Amino acid sequence: MEPQAGTIEVGAIMEGKVTSITNFGAFVDLGNRRSGLVHISEIANTFVNNVRDFLEEGQSVKVLVLSADNGKINLSIKKAQPRPAPPRPGGGEKPRPAAPRPASGRTYARAQGETLPPSGDQAFEDKLKRFLSSSEGKMADLNRSAEGKRGGGRRRR
DSSP, X not given: OOXXXXXXXXXOEEEEEEEEEETTEEEEEEETTEEEEEEGGGSOSSOOSOGGGXXXXXXXXXXXXXXXXXXXEEEESGGGSOOOOOOOTTSSOOOOOOOOOOTTSSOHHHHTTOOOOOOHHHHHHHXXXXXXXXXXXXXXXXXXXXXXXXXXXXXXX
16 A cells, blocks of 8 residues: 555654754654644754754754654654764774684684683673672571571570
8 A cells, every 4th residue: 555645654864943942852843734843852862851952943854764653753864874883992093804714613712722711791600609698698698687686596494
């Protein structure tokens, strides 16, 4: 079925004009007497404290239609933009070449017979075990202390 003229399709990128700005976002006129809201969280890829720092009334913007339910149209400016490249560690340095990998698929250190530090999961599990052990000891001490105060300890004859 063909979309009707004037219908708004979810996922479509459209051009619109900012008609009003509020504390929680901006309303954008999409034409054909349709307008939608760009929530403050959908304006930029950075934290937005004040919408007016990023938009002004009458400004043309490119928006992505997030949803169109019951006459309410939710829009995103940040998702209509190309995704910014993640910052490289160390600022403007050139990317480092990847470490050589042996053909066998094993990691380089293991191929050389070296031991590797535990992976992130193993290190986390080790920390979790230490925490649980420490926590159980503290709980046992606390329970013993509480029993002594309640008179639930050993009774003298």
